[in-house]
Amino acid sequence: MPRKKLKRLAADTHRDVPAGQYPNNVWALDFQFDSTWHGKTIKICNIIDEYTREHLAFTVDKNINAVSVTELLDVACLEHGGRPRVIRMDNGPEFIAHALQEWAAEGETIQAFIPPGQPWHNGFVESFHNRMRDELLEDNSIENLEHARLLVAQWSSRYNNFHPHSSLGYLSPRKYAEQWKQENTVNT
Template sequence: MQDKVDISSKWISRGYHKTLVLRLVGLSRSTYYYHLKHPVSALNHRGGHPTTASTCTNDGRFVSNEQVKEWLCELIFAEGEYYGYHKLTWALRRKYQLIINKKKVYRLCKELDILKPQRKLKAKHPRRLARNHEITSSNRLWEIDLKYGYITGENRFFYILPIIDVFDRVIVDYHIGLNCNAQDAARTVQAAMFKRQVYGTDDLVIRSDNGPQFISHHFDESCIKFGVEHERIPCRTPNKNAHIESFNAILEGECLSKHEFQSYAEAYDTVSQFIKDYNAVRIHSSLKYHTPNEAYHLLQQKSLKIQSVRV
């Protein structure tokens, strides 16, 4: 079509009658004038704003889309089982003071596959609610949760997914990346089990919240494959995941808030070193003032006795 417009313009510019040229080329006047006003580059531009990786709040803070997705999942499980994306938009504005429109909520819901017609896809794997435990040894209950960091120099978020043993307080393994999906969470669990040599046992429970990484079929299927029981805490009960929440608070207060990262590489190195120091240097009163690594090795040798943990 653009070729015909170019040919027509060429002959018209040489003085030939416009009506005759357009009739010979086979182009209507309206099409010819439209293409003159809208060149190919403009026609190929679909318009609209590019998608963003974060959402702004009323007080000017930026929240990552992964956090918004987690809030969407919590809203659906807690109160919005029959909400469409319009109501979810208003719920996000009311509860979390987000400046967000329904189109973005629709897109995030579509990425999570939780739009209303698909919401019946619950349960190939029924949800196991967190129950009370009394933990008396290592490798019985691990907690996992997602933490967000911000890279100022690149204006984007990165994600930290640590796993803590609630008895000996060791961060058994962790994932740091610019993305964190169900596959990353499953790989981190598998790596942690390999480190502790508990692969294939039936005694280990891993506890999470209702984030999108943990409600996915892939994560549940992976836990079944690994021989680990996965349980999720009820919505709005972070105290059920207290140990990993406490670690994430320490990570925020003593590491993330004290650095203004200029690159992902800098953020990765800093956070990795902090986790290593947490395991090897930081002492805990609950471990009789040993570091987590020391406590784990002493517990394995039966040289240390600490109180059981009730969760």
């Protein structure tokens, strides 16, 4: 009888990294799944900044591999002023792949893997996913991938620009990030 291949875990699975202390310090990545009203699976990869809570980037597709994740990270880096110091994620195959390890090594980005089966160690993105599910995915019948991309883009804009967070002094993520940048540009 052939042996079942065990899932390969990332080498540094339990790195303790504190929550983001400033913008672009720690980005959290994770996947969220849904389906069209036809029953076709939709996979969403989200990136958020743990400090500002901004939804930095996303991609929606049937399948998202490690190369797609690195491309999404490149887009987020270009749009948000550079690479993060740390990316926090689980041990999914897309996140432990060589392509992502190479991407991280290129920019000396630390890969902080949460312990298997403990999603609360990636609480910022898990909370974000709960909000997205409650406010977007549960309330809409998704027609196809293009429709899903449009809905997520619209929701992301509303979330970043208008959703107040108590942990951010009831500012939206974008307003909080702008305020932080202004205060830290003046003081330097």
